[in-house]
Amino acid sequence: MKLGNLKTGSVAVLALLGPAAASAQDGPLQIYSAYPDEHMAALIEGFNAKYPDVEVQVSVQPGEQLLSTLELELRANAPQADVVGLNQASISSLAADHGAFAEYQPEGIAEVRESLRDPEGVSVPACVNVYLIQYNTNAINAEAAPTSWMDLTAPEWENQIAMADPSSSQSIQSFLWFVTQYLPQNGQDAFDWDYFTQLQANGVRLEGSHGTIRDLTAAGERPLGIQLLANGQTSANRGDPTSLVWPTEGSPGEVSSFAMFEESDNPEAAQAWLDFIVSPDAQAIMPDALGCAPVLSEIDYAFPDGTAVSDVNIVPVDSAWIAENREAQTEAFQAAMSN
Amino acid sequence: MTNLAQTQSMSGTVAVWSRAAYAISIVLLVWLILLPFAIIFLTPFIEEEAGFSSYAEFFRDAAMLRATWNSLLVAGGLAVLSAIIGTVLAFGVARTSMRFKGLVRVTMILALISPEFLLAMGYILLAGPNAGYANVALRNILGLGTQTGPLDIFTLWGLVFTALPSGVSFVFLALVPAFRSMDPALEDAARLKGANVWRTIFTVTLPLARPAILTGTLLAFATSLAMYGPPEMLGVAVLTVSIREALLGLDFDVASVASAVLVGMSIIALMLQRFGIRHAERYRTISGKAFAPRTLDLGPAVHVLTVLGLLYVMLALMLPYGTMLAVSLMKSIGNGFSAGNWTLANFDAILTDGSIRKAVFLSLQLAAACAAIVSVLGVIVGYVVVRTSQRGRSLLDYISVLPLAVPGTALAFALIVLYLNEPFRSLGLYGTPIILLFAYLARFIPLGVRNSQSALVQVGPELEEASRVFGAGELATLLRITLPLILPAFIYTFLLVFVLAIPELSASIVLRGFNTQTISTSLLSVWNGNGGLAVACAYGISIFVTVSLIFGAALAARGLAGVWSGRKPTDY
Missing domain, CATH: 3.40.190.10 (Periplasmic binding protein-like II)
Structure with a gap:
């Protein structure tokens, strides 16, 4: 069997297996993040409950420094991560200069408030900060x-x-x-x-x-x-x-987002991460995880001081x-x- | 075989080994040092093609001029204060009966080897103008009605103060051996001519110590020019911070010119030092005679020295690290020293954090690799310079000390330019730990070369000649005679480079990426909010203890080998 046929065959078998395919994601998933480790920890915990075989590794830098790091790595044609977590504007700015990100529409993106979605389909909204x-x-x-x-x-x-x-x-x-x-x-x-x-x-x-x-x-x-x-x-x-x-x-209110690199070494795990981000499970823990408001309107949410979302004038x-x-x-x- | 034939055969072998050692040295030194050094100056002419107009623009930019002026002011202020305080304390420890000498000496060494950004952390907690613990205490004690001050660490002089402990230790550690090894006959002569003790000190002792004062002071000057962590944390605009900011904005032109200006200033400082000690023989007082260091009787003035020594110990060690230790045990820094606010969770956070573990592991690997290569390369280069008559060996000597004038941020900038562009881009090294290793090697090669040179000079060539006379080849002589004799110095160099490389920050921060997060960059990240001040203090205390223990092991290794006599970390 040629390699191409082997791949097609494998995909067909995986498709037949249905839900079990979710557990096929494994290996390391490297995420560059502007969100601190302690915010990412709750998200990773939730993600690993669903995908226990993926080993998530995070490298944190302040956003603008991370942008510069990524810019240099992209110039060297050597992005070092699978996924990046930055705000929507930063990802758009990087995507405009480099075709480095993969377009991906996660399962469940349709449930995200339309005003928060990235029209380019590159960044996946996680929450509103x-x-x-x-x-x-x-x-x-x-x-x-x-x-x-x-x-x-x-x-x-x-x-x-x-x-x-x-x-x-x-x-x-x-x-x-x-x-x-x-x-x-x-x-x-x-x-x-x-x-x-x-x-x-x-x-x-x-x-x-x-x-x-x-x-x-x-x-x-x-x-x-x-x-x-x-x-x-x-x-x-x-x-x-x-x-x-x-x-x-x-x-x-800015949209905290994630996006995956075209050259990701583990695209299955990267896609699983993006799917997870907009899932109701992740959105329910988003206030505790990233410390910001969910992007799914169905999730009940009040700010840490008890203020209801409806009582605050948030300007997208x-x-x-x-x-x-x-x-x-x-x-x-x-x-x-x-x- | 006749003696003549033996000599000819031997010189043939020597020539082969010399040439091989010379070739290895020149290739590695050009690759690791000269190439990045050239890139710093050539970038505006190659990368952006802006050429000299970049320099004109730099000197028209008010912010850059301010950063240049600030760099000079900080380095100058630090050098002067370090020279005064360092000389007084070194004199006190070496030549008087002041108390707590051991404590002062240990503090000096700790101030030199511990990362400077740790002190900055301690001082920010102590002397932040609004809530710094020292400020709150002073306001209460002095009954000041203000909500701010009297101290403000976030200033230019705050930065000088932060860097002072290590600057003072540069001067101190250079001076103590000089004060100890002076021929007492010169002072005796002055006393016999009727000079009192103070006049003797100012007319004989201090002038004789001039080269050591100059060496320590200019090392303090050059080191503070290269400092990155403290000015970044205090928000003081100096050139190293400007280089980093230019790189964040991907402005390679500005980064290049700022680096070139900084390197230029460091080179001038090092040349001044060489100029200042050009007639070293005039000050040479070691002549093979054993001198017992004479203790001078300063009368009650010795108590002033004791107080000054204790003040130094308090400010350089006790207060900053004590404060960090206290904060590292707090649940919330905002609730201060209150009951119920104590926890070990911050240390637990450090020990269980996967990314910190990865950073620690990488730093240890890099430091070990760097120390091993620098020690070996140091012996090879040192051997060529000291033991061979290869033409161009003094060039090797000069190239190997060049990194002393290149701040880590400037070096890292050059490596970025080098490995982002062809032909080196195809090596695929950018973003990998290898590029960090290159930076570390370049930074620490001067230490390896200088230490091995000193060690080789101390080994009399007669022993090697005797080995050859008895028929041993050059390699056998090197392995059986020379290397065992310089082994203690080799081990000491390895451990010293290891301990200094672990917390390297200024190059690491510029080259930081997914797989190049080190102890210092991850600590800065924790301090900058990815964990917070209390966790950063726990991390800082852990680093301080680890580095101190390893350095203790280095000293023990050197002590066991009996080479304590005179050489100090200031060899670097």
């Missing part, structure tokens, strides 16, 4: 805490705030878009790049990742953080003395716009911060 303000409850009373993004420019918060640096963090691009594009276009004229100049004047500290900001906020070193919900969830799990504020102007970010303009946004941010 939103920006809010995290504060240290030992340093700031609930009544005194800021209630809006604009409050952060008030002198009373001088040298108290931390935010992520776009030269290192991918997600902060969503916040930059929200402040300089969405809010001005929706009647909030007080917001533009000058907002960041004001934050700079107020002594904002830039950090490489939102995880560092979470710890600085928890420690009280920077009692106010422009933060992602996922880290608010981690703080809640750890018992940190912190709480969350949903700013009155609204919260940009324009991932396509961010993918096209991320470099210009970073430069404009740096210019605003050096004014």
